[in-house]
Amino acid sequence: MNISSENYVRFFRQSSPYMHAHRGRTFVIMLPGEALEDTNFPNIIHDIALLSSLGVRLVLVHGARPQISRRLELQKIEASFHNDSRITDKSSLAAVIDANGSMRVRMEAQLSMGLINSPMHGSRIRVVSGNFVTARPLGVVDGVDFQNTGEVRRVDRKAISQQLDDGHLVLLSSLGYSPTGEVFNLSAEDVATRTAIALKAEKLILFGNSIGLQDEDGELIRTMRPREARSRLQSKQHQEFHRLLEAAVTACDSSIVRTHIVSHCIDGALLQELFTRDGFGTLITQDMAAYEQLRPATIEDVGGILKLIQPLEEKGVLVRRSRKQLEREINTFTVLVRDGMIVGCAALCSYPKDGCGELACLVIHPEYRQGKRGDVLLSAIEQQARQQKLKSLFVLTTRTAHWFIERGFAASPLKTLPSEKQEAYNRPRNSKVFKKVL
Structure with a gap:
């Protein structure tokens, strides 16, 4: 993207109020497994590094849906779903753990880059992962036993806050652990939402495939109240949009003032959403009066x-x-x-x-x-x-x-x-x- 020096200076000056507003704030960012495979993924990492350098306290939550499915296919294990949630039996749990571990290592590697002449040069991001999420089994729903598919029971707010206070970036997988030593497969949306609520984060940022939510004419909906998002949940939506909307509504109902839905396919979408007045996605907020x-x-x-x-x-x-x-x-x-x-x-x-x-x-x-x-x-x-x-x-x-x-x-x-x-x-x-x- 070529911009003139004049436009660059204007954009930089106009973004300065957002730099001041975001410094010292806590953002929880959810990256689905699809984002980690997108060609734009390195650019997203660069933008996350920029947020870190500007003093934003960051928690990243990554998913692994396509990676899990690919491993199960290679092992000739049939993937089972009910209501868009994966049924994780004992035979597929190993693939779930393997996929999440692989994605976590890949993200840590990307966040550790520091090549000269690259956007990551001098970033020195310290990444911390751990057993911050306690989970419980989802149980039997509609007569279907989800086995090792779970839901978030508790997020260790104190431990994560301590890491953020120490200047670390916290990286969470879509896995949770029980007091009895079991491992549960969680949805990345659930982990991100519950983490944002526990930390009382200023923003929950959800990456998806599309630019944001669109109206009946295909136009981007830039801002939306939770009640409007809730009404859209009643209509037929693409599975991904339904998950993102559900997460946004849950976050807003639990006092997260602003939830953003942005595209992982578009270079710079995150920065434009956070540092321009109109954004580059959909903002779901209770705080329309402030906006x-x-x-x-x-x-x-x-x-x-x-x-x-x-x-x-x-x-x-x-x-x-x-x-x-x-x-x-x-x-x-x-x-x-x-x-x-x-x-x-x-x-x-x-x-x-x-x-x-x-x-x-x-x-x-x-x-x-x-x-x-x-x-x-x-x-x-x-x-x-x-x-x-x-x-x-x-x-x-x-x-x-x-x-x-x-x-x-x-x-x-x-x-x-x-x-x-x-x-x-x-x-x-x-x-x-x-x-x-x-």
């Missing part, structure tokens, strides 16, 4: 609003506002903030004697005009107007007449405006007047 928030503007927002409206002022779409004017009028503005950036604004200028208000400076950032954010801001302004007992809203526009007509505004003569607004009307600009009864 995208509608609120009254404050004096600190003046710079962000100016940056948002300046391109439209230069095109003549908006009337120019100086910083001083904006500072005086800031209490009339409402802003839509996405992860710290102002992506939309609108103002309500009230004329209480005339029982009306002006909707002014309704602007959405060009990159965020597909999510009906304009409607959200319009609805907020209408609500404010009703609270002030105003009977109608009017707007002056030169370019967006149809947008307002589609939302219940009707053309209105200039003489219907408040007298002081009529006096201030810019006749050379020749703005059209539209009015909406509330």
Whole structure:
């Protein structure tokens, strides 16, 4: 990927708030067995090394589904599943242990690289593995005995936290051990989710084959609430997506604020998801207010609003506002903030004697005009107007007449405006007047 020096500097500066936010935080990352066989796997390791160098406390959980299946096939042992969970009998347990051990060694080797002129040079990552996960048998489900397939019983939070405090990266396999010395085959999603919950991690990151969750039109769903994810579990989903969604919902229900689903096939997907405002996957979060928030503007927002409206002022779409004017009028503005950036604004200028208000400076950032954010801001302004007992809203526009007509505004003569607004009307600009009864 070739980028200009200017774009590189801009990206680096824009990512700096995320570097500060992530430092010292605990992330649990789940890598399925498919990811370990993908040609992009070395790049994922490089990106994980970068996170470590930035001070992120990391727990990696790896799976081994395809590796186990291949070993069973070579040994001519038939693989058995029920409800997408492997039935692990005594004859297949050896293959499970062998596959997990092989994958663990491979990951440790990749994380130990330090070749000059490689992204891993100087990383010096210390990897720790161990019996941190206690498991119990899954038992008999729907009359099916899962034998040595298990589920997480307990995660040794104290021991893992101590390793993270010492600067180690903790690597967990999809294996668990019982107090009686038995070994159980676990799902990587279960291990990752339960570990994130036990550690009260800031993020659970789940790698999958696709870029993220998609809507009915095939468009990427960038953010989703747990209840939306839960409803999708009721519909028919690909097995992998069902596992990832189930893990994300479980994590969010247990106070993990943010769970990310990203692709292990796309180079840089992890970094783009964590260090850009829009991400590069699907974020499932309870904390939508922190991610995208509608609120009254404050004096600190003046710079962000100016940056948002300046391109439209230069095109003549908006009337120019100086910083001083904006500072005086800031209490009339409402802003839509996405992860710290102002992506939309609108103002309500009230004329209480005339029982009306002006909707002014309704602007959405060009990159965020597909999510009906304009409607959200319009609805907020209408609500404010009703609270002030105003009977109608009017707007002056030169370019967006149809947008307002589609939302219940009707053309209105200039003489219907408040007298002081009529006096201030810019006749050379020749703005059209539209009015909406509330």
